[in-house]
Structure formats: C-alpha cells, structure tokens
Amino acid sequence: MRNLQLERVAKNFGAKRAVNGISFTAQQGEIFGLIGANGAGKTTTMRMVLGLIYPDEGKISYGGQPYSQAVKEQFGYLPEERGLYPKVKVSDQILYLAELRGMRRADADKALKSWLERFGVPENYGKKVEELSKGNQQKIQFIAAVIHNPHYLILDEAFSGLDPVNVELLKETIASLRDEGKTILFSSHRMEHVEELCRNVCVLDRSNAVLQGSLRDIKSRFPKERVMLTTERPMEGLERLEGVTAVKRLANGYDIRIADESAAGRVLRLAADTNTVTRFELMEPSLNDIFIKTIGGSGKHE
Numbered sequence: 001m002r003n004l005q006l007e008r009v010a011k012n013f014g015a016k017r018a019v020n021g022i023s024f025t026a027q028q029g030e031i032f033g034l035i036g037a038n039g040a041g042k043t044t045t046m047r048m049v050l051g052l053i054y055p056d057e058g059k060i061s062y063g064g065q066p067y068s069q070a071v072k073e074q075f076g077y078l079p080e081e082r083g084l085y086p087k088v089k090v091s092d093q094i095l096y097l098a099e100l101r102g103m104r105r106a107d108a109d110k111a112l113k114s115w116l117e118r119f120g121v122p123e124n125y126g127k128k129v130e131e132l133s134k135g136n137q138q139k140i141q142f143i144a145a146v147i148h149n150p151h152y153l154i155l156d157e158a159f160s161g162l163d164p165v166n167v168e169l170l171k172e173t174i175a176s177l178r179d180e181g182k183t184i185l186f187s188s189h190r191m192e193h194v195e196e197l198c199r200n201v202c203v204l205d206r207s208n209a210v211l212q213g214s215l216r217d218i219k220s221r222f223p224k225e226r227v228m229l230t231t232e233r234p235m236e237g238l239e240r241l242e243g244v245t246a247v248k249r250l251a252n253g254y255d256i257r258i259a260d261e262s263a264a265g266r267v268l269r270l271a272a273d274t275n276t277v278t279r280f281e282l283m284e285p286s287l288n289d290i291f292i293k294t295i296g297g298s299g300k301h302e
C-alpha cells in the first residue's frame, strides 16, 4: 500500500520548534485532513512531506520507502500561495510543467484538454492566466498539480476563490481521485470541507498534534451540546430549563445549546407536553465546534 507515514517528525527554525514530533498515517485511497490554527505547523509539515525541507527528527516514508527521486515524481502539490505566471498562456505553462515532470508533450496536451473539459473551461486553453477569474485560475492551479497523474496529492486550501458550484465540482474531483486510490493530504481552515471529505484527521496546535484519529471517534469523545427543535407553535420557557445555556430562534424552529445531554430530555418533555414536535435532534458536535473547543484562542498566540 502506498501510505504516507510520519513518525515523530520534528522541525526547528533556529530556536523556533515549528513541528514537534508528530506522527500520522495517510492511507492509500483516503483523504487525510491536516488542520490547525494559523502558525500551527501545517505548511512546514507539508513541505517536509514534499521533500522541500528536511525533518530534524523522525521519519517520513512513502509506501514504506524513504524519500527518493522516484517518490518525488509521484507528488502533486497545490500550494496555498499560487504560483502561476500571469502573463503566460495556460497551455504553455501547464505543458511546460508536465514535461518537467516527465510527461511527453502530446500526452500532456491530451490530459490538459481533458481536465479543462472536465472543469467546464475548455476555452481557457489559449488564454493568459491574468485574463482568467480567480476561480478559473484556481482550477488551472489544480490541473498543474494533477496533470502528471501523481500518486500523492498534497492540497493546501484547495477551494479558495471558488464559488459554491465550483467547490462542489472540485470536491467531486478530489473524491474520485481518492476512489482511484490516490493518497491525499488535505489541509484547510474550512472545517465543513474537512468534515465532508476526510475520514481521519490530525489537528495541530502550536507545533503539536493535539487531536487525531477518525472523525467518528473524535466526535464520540466530545459531548453533544446542541439540540435542534421544531414545533408547530412558538415555544415558551426553553431558556428557563435547567441545563439550557442558550436558545436561538431560527426561521423554522430553535437551535438550543445545552450544558449536558440530560438537558435534552427536559427540552423534549417540555416541547411534547406543551406543543406538537415536528423535529427533535440531539446534534453531534461539528468539527468546527471541536476545533474551537480544543484550540480555543490559541490561534492568536503567534
């Protein structure tokens, strides 16, 4: 299996320990989420995975093998800072990049046209990058990362600049690359995207892995503190129930924060006794809730 494995990997920049002995495995055929507040160490981790910088401690292996030229050719990287030349035509720069990665020009041309078609922008083939919208530049940047059909994909904020329709398109694309058996490292500040795409995650906070494992297990370790309630008529007295900490009125019901799960029973009893309940749901915590709880205000530590 071509898994990507990090074992007690650490990196220092002078006195700054940017990554402090983290370990995780992204398996072949999965999208692994790497998340953390600003400055937590994600980019440093990705750059070590790519072999752009070397770990001071620990080991990174690719399908059980150490970093090598052969491994390097199997990387596709979508960096957060975009690196396309604005004045150069899409076709010229993508074909150039593909040739650098060992593709024959004719094959690269075929692959580029097929990707442009897949993304609904075949007309961008001959345009200069600066003529494209931000979202369309992002699609070209993505194509630059995948044109050579790499095995390991490292995606940093893949959806930035995309409208909701294109976010869906790219999500489907990433999921289908996963289904083809790629190993994908996915980093984002948008927790809902991580939640939708990733099976396992590693949460970094100030250089340390503070939470990791499958999303399902992580969620089960956190209490359910939110109830969604819809009733036929307006509710009275929710705020006064023991254990209810906040009540938000929504267009079609109530979003209720509770201190512990026993308060959910009190909410349901009150609603059932005084009203007609059309929806009652004890929500599992979202990754966003968990992230904020775990990291708190530490994103401001920088």
Ligand SMILES: Nc1ncnc2c1ncn2[C@@H]1O[C@H](COP(=O)(O)OP(=O)(O)OP(=O)(O)O)[C@@H](O)[C@H]1O
Pocket: 013, 016, 017, 018, 036, 037, 038, 039, 040, 041, 042, 043, 044, 045, 302
């Ligand atoms: N080349 C470098 N020299 C010195 N310090 C660095 C260097 N690269 C990163 N750092 C420091 O290492 C820490 C981790 O940075 P990193 O870029 O990996 O964080 P990040 O999680 O990617 O943050 P963001 O979400 O803001 O992109 C930060 O404190 C950063 O200032």
